[in-house]
Amino acid sequence: GAGVSQSPRYKVAKRGQDVALRCDPISGHVSLFWYQQALGQGPEFLTYFQNEAQLDKSGLPSDRFFAERPEGSVSTLKIQRTQQEDSAVYLCASSFGQDEQYFGPGTRLTVT
Amino acid sequence: AQSVTQLDSQVPVFEEAPVELRCNYSSSVSVYLFWYVQYPNQGLQLLLKYLSGSTLVKGINGFEAEFNKSQTSFHLRKPSVHISDTAEYFCAVRRTGTASKLTFGTGTRLQVTL
Numbered sequence: 001g002a003g004v005s006q007s008p009r010y011k012v013a014k015r016g017q018d019v020a021l022r023c024d025p026i027s028g029h030v031s032l033f034w035y036q037q038a039l040g041q042g043p044e045f046l047t048y049f050q051n052e053a054q055l056d057k058s059g060l061p062s063d064r065f066f067a068e069r070p071e072g073s074v075s076t077l078k079i080q081r082t083q084q085e086d087s088a089v090y091l092c093a094s095s096f097g098q099d100e101q102y103f104g105p106g107t108r109l110t111v112t
Numbered sequence: 113a114q115s116v117t118q119l120d121s122q123v124p125v126f127e128e129a130p131v132e133l134r135c136n137y138s139s140s141v142s143v144y145l146f147w148y149v150q151y152p153n154q155g156l157q158l159l160l161k162y163l164s165g166s167t168l169v170k171g172i173n174g175f176e177a178e179f180n181k182s183q184t185s186f187h188l189r190k191p192s193v194h195i196s197d198t199a200e201y202f203c204a205v206r207r208t209g210t211a212s213k214l215t216f217g218t219g220t221r222l223q224v225t226l
Contacts, residue, residue, distance in 0.1 A: 004155070031211040042116075042202050042216030043156070056213065091155060098211050100146075103155035 004104035006092050012110045013082045021077045021107045025094030032075050033101060034067055035091040043091055049075060082111045114139040114205045118217035125224055127195055133188040133220045135203030143205040145186040146214065147177055150200040159201075162186065163208075173197070198224045 005024045013019050025032050031050055035043035036059075045059040051072040060067070064083075069075040079086055089108050093101035119134045137143065144163050148156040160171025167179040177188045186203060200221050204214040 033213060035214075040219075042204075042218045043214070045213040045215070048211075048213055050211065059213070093156075093214075095211060098209075100158050100161060101214060103148075103157070105153070105155045108153075 004092055004094055004102050006090075006104040006107050008107060009105060010108050010110075012112060015083060015111055016081050018078065018080045019082055019109065021079075021090050021109070023075045023077070023092030023094075023104060025073065025075070025092070026096075026102055027073075029094035029096050029102075030072075031095045031097070031101075032069060033093045033095075034075070034077050035093065036061075037089040037091055037106070039088070046077070046090075079109075082109075084111050087111045114141075114143060114207070114215045116203050116205055116215055116217035118203055118220050120220050121218070122221045122223065125193055125222065127224055127226055128192050130191050131189065131193050131197075131222065133201050133203075133222065135186045135188065135217060137184050137186065137203070137205050139184075139205060139207075142208040144208055145177075145179060146204045146206070147171065147175070147186070147188050148202045148204060148216075149173075150202065150219075152199075156202065159188070193222070193224050195224050195226070197222060 034046040037043040047067045048056040049069040064080045066078045089106040091106045092104045095101045115138045117136045146161045147159040162179045170176045203217045
């Protein structure tokens with residue numbers, strides 16, 4: 001595709017609900033990253049995939065956060081039992097090897 | 113581990129004036145350095161990057177940055193800003209040699225006015 005796409009662009013969830021955020025990386029990009037950007041802050045790393053392998057999940061804030069990339073392309077970030085502190089913009093980025101990371105527009109999650 | 117400090121949270125400037133956005137970093141390993149711009153409700157767009165070679169790096173939209181290893185700085189500059197440069201700017205680093213996560217600063221809001 002032309003760029004990294006993410007869906008939905010906006011999501012409102014009641015506290016306690018589960019959500020799933022989707023990322024479609026640029027075709028052929030091996031590496032995929034998820035970042036969390038709280039209001040007024042810089043993005044913070046959550047997790048990293050190389051193809052379908054999750055090589056680094058050190059940034060996931062709790063066991064309520066889970067990410068997958070089963071076929072090495074599309075990735076889903078799932079948050080179970082959402083809490084208010086999960087409200088943020090979730091950014092996905094992809095890259096080919098060590099090349100620069102290309103970012104999607106993000107999903108803005110609001111937990112009420 | 114790496115960390116990035118952006119010393120100014122907001123920088124107001126008049127149109128056509130020069131601007132410098134400051135960035136300092138700390139790392140125990142070799143890093144690449146980046147500047148990204150974020151417009152409202154959009155993702156991050158790469159402005160420029162330093163990987164190796166000349167310490168003066170030129171990027172898109174007339175921006176440039178200078179890598180100073182002794183001062184561990186990577187300040188972003190533009191000689192004459194436009195209203196359209198109003199946005200959030202993020203400095204970031206990542207470890208060299210492999211695909212790896214970016215570590216970002218907290219951002220600097222550049223506000224350009226007439």
